[in-house]
Amino acid sequence: MSGRAARKVLVLNGPNLGRLGSREPDVYGTTSYEGLVGRCAEVGAALGLEVEVRETNDEGEMIRWLHEAADHTLPVVLNPGAFTHYSYGMRDAAAQRTAPLIEVHLSNPHRREEFRHNSVVAAVASGTVAGFGIGSYTLALRALAEQLTD
Ligand code: DQA
Secondary structure (H helix, E strand, O other): OOOOOOOEEEEEOOHHHHHOOOOHHHHHHOOOHHHHHHOOOOOOOOOOOOEEEEOOOHHHHHHHHHHHHHHHOOEEEEHHHHHHOOOOOHHHHHOOOOOOEEEOOOOOHHHOOHOOOOOOHHOOOOOEEEEEOOOOHHHHHHHHHHHOOO
16 A cells, blocks of 8 residues: 545535436436445545545535535535536535536436536536446546546
């Protein structure tokens, strides 16, 4: 083990994502939210990242978490759920980021209903990973790890 402390990363999930596993499994898969948390922690640890996973159905709480990330220079993996498509408040909070922020989606919103085709966050994110189920999160963590060592 190197002596370097693991870099902290926040994985932030918006509305309905706490219901993973039972929520529309044909769209979002059968892995539970707890399974997602475990997988992110496991992959993060292998990448030298200390991953903290949170979920909220509350737009204000999500905005406060993004402020916290900005104030502490914390990289973020963000699945905004439905906030993706309409929350300018969340978008403005994400725009204040002081470290990389990667937007993720389990599904590929572009293959779905028209209202999902627009993301108000995409333009202020470092990048977006969508359509790979839980793999979207682990790919985003890998991308972050690479960005943080550049
Ligand atoms: C989602 C896609 C959004 O359109 C939807 O509202 C979600 C989940 C995804 O991970 O595929 O809640 O962000």
